[in-house]
Amino acid sequence: MARRILEKTTFSTGELAPELWGRSDLNAYGNGAARLRNVFIEPSGGVRRRPGIRLVDDLDGPVRLIPFEFNTQQTYLMAFGDYRGTIYRDGVAIISFETPFGVDHHALLSWTQSADTLLVVHPDVAPMRLTRTGAVEGDSGEGNWQLTDWAWRENTVKRLQPYYKFVEPAVAVTPSGTSGTVTITASSDLFVAGHVGTFWRVQGIEGEITVVTSATVASIALKETLPDASETQDFEEQVFSSVRGWPRSVTFHQDRMVIGGSRDLPNRLWMSKSGDLFNFDLGEGLDDEAIEFALLADQVNAITGIFAGRHLQVFTSGSEWMVTGDPLTPANIQVTRQTRIGSRADRNVPLVNVDGATIFAARSGRELREFLFTDVEQAYGAADLALLSRHLVQSPVDQAFDADRRLLHVVMGDGSLGTLTLYRSEAITAWSAQSIADGAFRGGTVVGGQVYLSIERGGRFYLGRFDETCGLDLAIAQQIGAGEDPRRHWGGMGDLEGVNLAIWAGGVLYREVPVIGGTVSLPEGAKAVDGIEAGLPFTHEITALPPAGSDGTRPHGGNALRLIAVTFRVQQSGQLRVDTGRGLRDVPLGGGRQGGNNDADYSGDVSLRALGWRRGSGVANSGLWRIAGDLPRPFLLLGVASELGVND
Numbered sequence: 266m267a268r269r270i271l272e273k274t275t276f277s278t279g280e281l282a283p284e285l286w287g288r289s290d291l292n293a294y295g296n297g298a299a300r301l302r303n304v305f306i307e308p309s310g311g312v313r314r315r316p317g318i319r320l321v322d323d324l325d326g327p328v329r330l331i332p333f334e335f336n337t338q339q340t341y342l343m344a345f346g347d348y349r350g351t352i353y354r355d356g357v358a359i360i361s362f363e364t365p366f367g368v369d370h371h372a373l374l375s376w377t378q379s380a381d382t383l384l385v386v387h388p389d390v391a392p393m394r395l396t397r398t399g400a401v402e403g404d405s406g407e408g409n410w411q412l413t414d415w416a417w418r419e420n421t422v423k424r425l426q427p428y429y430k431f432v433e434p435a436v437a438v439t440p441s442g443t444s445g446t447v448t449i450t451a452s453s454d455l456f457v458a459g460h461v462g463t464f465w466r467v468q469g470i471e472g473e474i475t476v477v478t479s480a481t482v483a484s485i486a487l488k489e490t491l492p493d494a495s496e497t498q499d500f501e502e503q504v505f506s507s508v509r510g511w512p513r514s515v516t517f518h519q520d521r522m523v524i525g526g527s528r529d530l531p532n533r534l535w536m537s538k539s540g541d542l543f544n545f546d547l548g549e550g551l552d553d554e555a556i557e558f559a560l561l562a563d564q565v566n567a568i569t570g571i572f573a574g575r576h577l578q579v580f581t582s583g584s585e586w587m588v589t590g591d592p593l594t595p596a597n598i599q600v601t602r603q604t605r606i607g608s609r610a611d612r613n614v615p616l617v618n619v620d621g622a623t624i625f626a627a628r629s630g631r632e633l634r635e636f637l638f639t640d641v642e643q644a645y646g647a648a649d650l651a652l653l654s655r656h657l658v659q660s661p662v663d664q665a666f667d668a669d670r671r672l673l674h675v676v677m678g679d680g681s682l683g684t685l686t687l688y689r690s691e692a693i694t695a696w697s698a699q700s701i702a703d704g705a706f707r708g709g710t711v712v713g714g715q716v717y718l719s720i721e722r723g724g725r726f727y728l729g730r731f732d733e734t735c736g737l738d739l740a741i742a743q744q745i746g747a748g749e750d751p752r753r754h755w756g757g758m759g760d761l762e763g764v765n766l767a768i769w770a771g772g773v774l775y776r777e778v779p780v781i782g783g784t785v786s787l788p789e790g791a792k793a794v795d796g797i798e799a800g801l802p803f804t805h806e807i808t809a810l811p812p813a814g815s816d817g818t819r820p821h822g823g824n825a826l827r828l829i830a831v832t833f834r835v836q837q838s839g840q841l842r843v844d845t846g847r848g849l850r851d852v853p854l855g856g857g858r859q860g861g862n863n864d865a866d867y868s869g870d871v872s873l874r875a876l877g878w879r880r881g882s883g884v885a886n887s888g889l890w891r892i893a894g895d896l897p898r899p900f901l902l903l904g905v906a907s908e909l910g911v912n913d
Contacts, residue, residue, distance in 0.1 A: 268829070271812060271889075271907040275310030276301070279686070279695030281810065282656045289813035293653055299888050300808035301697035306686040307901075308671045308693060311836070314805040314900040315684075315699060317735035318718060319742075321356045323760035324726040325349075328719050329371040330663075330710040333383055335397055335408075340713035343383070343395070344728065345374065352410065356715075356730065359407050365390050372612050372662075375514045375570070379542075384415075386512040388528040391415075392505070418544035422488045423471050424464055425546040427504035427524075427535050427557060437498045440467060443491040446475060446484055452496075454480040459508040467500045468492055504530065514613075517542075518573035519593050521556075525579060526568030532560045534568070534579065536593065552594040560586060562602060569608040572616045572623050575638050578645075580625055582610040585636055587645055603645035606634055609660075615710075617666045617673065620689050624650070624673065630660035633675065633685070650685060654696035657683045665711045674716060680705025682718070701738050702801040727760070736897020737767055737800025744796035751793035758799060759783035767802040769897045770794040776802070804895040807902060809888030812909060827910040828875040828889045834905070837866040839898030844891040845875040866899060 278293035280301040288294055296310070304312045324346065331343040333352075342353040347368045352360040366374060366387060376385045383395040392415045397408045417426040432455060441448040449467065456477045463474050465485060472485040505511050510528020517523065522542040524535040536556040538544040548554040560566045566581040577588035584605045590598040607628035608614075614626040622635040627649075634647040651658040660678030666687075667674065673685040682699040699706070704722030711717070716731045720739070727739055735742060743755055758766075758780045768775040768785060771794045778785050778799070785799055812826065828845055835841065841852040855867035875890075889907050894900065 267911045269909045269911060271909060272904070273809075273906075274904040276306055276312050276902075277310045277686075277691075277693045277695050279306055279654055280657065280697055281653055285653060286811055289811075294810065294813065297653070297810055298807060299810045300806055300891075302806040303699055303803050304697050304805050304807060305670070305672060305684060306693075306695040306697055308686060308688045308691060310693070311904075312697075312807055312902045314736075314894075315803075316731045316733045317740045317800060317803075317897065318701070318720070318729040318738040319356075319732035319735050320739045320760060320800070321353070321717070321728040321730055322351075322358060324719070324728055326726055327368050327371060327707060327721070328726070328728070329366075329374050330708045330717055330719055331374075331376050331383070331385075332665075332710050332712045333378060333395075333397075334713070335381060341397075342710065342712045342717055344719075345371070345385075350412075353728075354407075355713075360410055362410065362412055364412065365393065373513070375613050377516045379517055384515050384522075386515050386524075388510050388513045388526075390511060391507075392512055392515070416543060418541060418546075423546065424503075425538075425544045426464070427545045427555075428466055428501040429504045429530065429533075430501040431509065431529060434498060437496045438467060438500050439496040440485075440491060440494050443494050444487055444489075446486045447494075448478075448482060448484050449500075451481045456480055456483045457508055459506070460502070463503050463506045463508065465500060465502045468497055469499070504535070513568055514571050516571045516573050518577045521593065523571055523573070523577065525571040530559075531567035532565075532581070534558055534560070534571075534588075539592075547595075550595040552592075552596070554595060556593065556595050556598060558598070558600065560600065564605075567610055569610055570613065570616050570625065572618070574618060574623055575621065578616075578623055578636060580608045580616065580636075582628060583607045585625075585645065585647060587638075604636070604647040606632070606647050612660075612662055614661050614664055617664055619666055619673065619687055622689070624664065624666070626661040626664070626675075630678070631655055631658050633658055633661065633664075650687070650694055651696070653694075654683075657681070657696050657698050663708045663710075665709050665716065667711050667714070667716050669714050672716075674709050674711075674718075676706045676709050676718075680707070680721070682706040682709070700803065702803060704738075704801075723764070735798055735800070736899075737769065737798055738803055739764075740798055740800030742796070742798045751795050753787040753791060753793050754784055755786075755797055755799070756784045758785055761799075764801075766799045767897075768797050768799050770797040774802070774896055798897065802895045802897070804893055805900060807892040809890050809905070809907075812889055812907070826912070829908040829910050830872060830874050831890055831908070832870050832872040832906045833892075834870050834903040836868045836901045836903055838868070838900045838902075839866050840894045840896045840900055841871060842892065842894040843873060844893070845873060845889070849891075849893055 275296050278297040281297040303315050305315050328344040328346045333341040344351045350364045351358050370387050381397045386392045396411050417424050437452045438449045460474045470489045470491050472487040475486050476484040512524045513526035520539050522537040538555050539553040545555045564583040566583050568581050570580040572578040579586040585603050587601050587603050617624040622637040627634050633650045636647050638645050661675050662678050663676040671688050673687050675683040684697050686695040707721050708719040718729050720727045761780045765777045765779050768778050842849045
């Protein structure tokens with residue numbers, strides 16, 4: 266029997282897909298794991314039990330979460346629900362208001378922020394602007410909030426918004442006169458009832474449609490006098506309307522507002538006049554005037570998102586584009602296709618910048634790509650960040666990057682939460698997965714360094730945030746007041762009425778405690794306590810990959826092997842439960858104290874002996890060891906050393 270020591274000092278490649286469990290020839294294999302659940306992978310390579318999720322609010326229904334940063338001290342969370350929005354500051358709801366966006370609009374909702382203004386767009390709803398004003402230094406943080414329609418730049422004769430001729434070039438109109446309110450007759454069907462109130466330009470003269478008589482006849486109130494009343498093909502209507510649809514995406518780039526796509530013009534881009542964000546008049550094509558163009562290619566290129574990075578980046582359903590020009594002007598603008606990946610057209614997954622790379626969800630729903638410019642090639646590439654952990658990426662619906670902790674949180678369509686530790690300078694791209702008991706994640710964002718999540722459980726919706734100070738999900742923490750006696754009954758749990766919770770109190774975890782009348786009660790015989798944390802327990806799990814062969818090129822296959830001993834290096838940990846083939850068992854930490862049963866955290870090595878031969882590898886639970894625990898206590902695994910006996 267040969268003896269061998271397997272040392273694992275990092276988990277920097279994260280949880281590997283099952284189809285890779287036989288690929289011990291990959292460099293990633295030695296730094297990966299078979300299962301990493303409810304843990305975060307540290308940039309240094311260690312694995313830490315994730316924080317609990319503190320309950321922020323009980324929601325009326327699904328929401329779309331949007332960050333708003335007024336300044337470094339005043340940051341807000343916007344929760345857009347069913348035609349109603351709520352603004353949170355530091356986890357407290359401060360303002361609620363009506364919106365034109367319902368639950369059906371959440372999927373394609375898009376937004377961008379400039380200073381004190383948030384622009385929100387949807388292809389089926391008129392674009393809105395949310396503005397915070399009236400704030401002064403040291404105020405409560407509420408300020409004055411206003412939700413209004415976009416206001417295009419306007420003068421006495423023109424509304425400076427985009428215009429386009431939506432019908433065939435041969436279609437013509439004939440005005441009945443040259444000034445005032447006149448009738449225009451089209452050579453083919455042109456008008457619908459929704460055109461009333463929209464603006465048109467005939468021979469360059471602008472007017473407002475006042476009456477639609479039929480599909481070919483309408484009345485228009487002209488702002489100026491037409492050159493003549495003859496038939497003309499020179500006419501166009503406003504691009505954005507209830508008839509033609511509204512903007513799909515919006516951003517700011519080089520002092521211009523950029524609009525990407527609409528319902529009826531999905532592949533078109535509009536850029537405002539430089540320094541005049543709501544002026545889209547093309548003028549004479551001078552350097553500072555507005556710009557308009559379409560993405561023309563051999564495949565569908567409906568714009569799904571735009572991002573202002575090193576260049577203006579345009580993401581479409583079929584490919585990714587780079588818009589260049591230094592500066593961007595009507596004369597020198599260039600549009601170049603870079604990659605042919607494509608993004609989801611049925612869901613707006615926010616674009617996220619990480620170290621100069623723009624992260625986007627690919628059209629396939631199984632890939633998360635980083636759109637990155639390389640100086641060597643002078644072009645963008647789109648590497649797949651989920652290549653080694655494809656099983657964890659299931660139709661992303663939302664994503665947010667926690668820059669402080671180097672964690673990209675991706676909410677999946679199946680309700681799971683994938684967490685990617687992304688640290689390019691250290692070559693770390695490591696996935697883990699998060700879950701919540703009998704619940705699903707529906708959205709997420711980062712505000713002021715805090716990760717907020719919307720959660721659905723049992724048909725109810727909640728707003729929560731990761732909190733390092735708690736170890737349960739949807740957690741509520743309470744303490745007795747000054748002069749109060751310890752107690753067994755605790756109220757204030759109304760948001761979780763009818764839910765069975767775990768209660769962490771006095772170093773003991775009480776399970777399956779129901780919330781009745783907004784109150785939880787410790788079991789009979791339990792001591793009264795000074796404080797509790799109540800919430801849903803979750804289990805962290807770390808499972809080793811099947812051991813690689815002695816030559817480092819293959820698994821052990823059918824050879825019999827025995828785990829003789831294993832040593833875990835932990836840091837600041839309060840629990841350790843390990844399975845080495847005979848079921849999970851608590852492992853003493855620090856001088857014989859049982860993990861999770863005292864308040865002191867332990868740092869150091871913990872060694873275990875193991876007996877028993879096993880055969881086979883590459884199947885579930887075929888790793889040499891597994892760690893799993895649900896106590897609301899910290900746990901950080903730095904490395905593992907396994908001593909093996911192999912019967913060749």
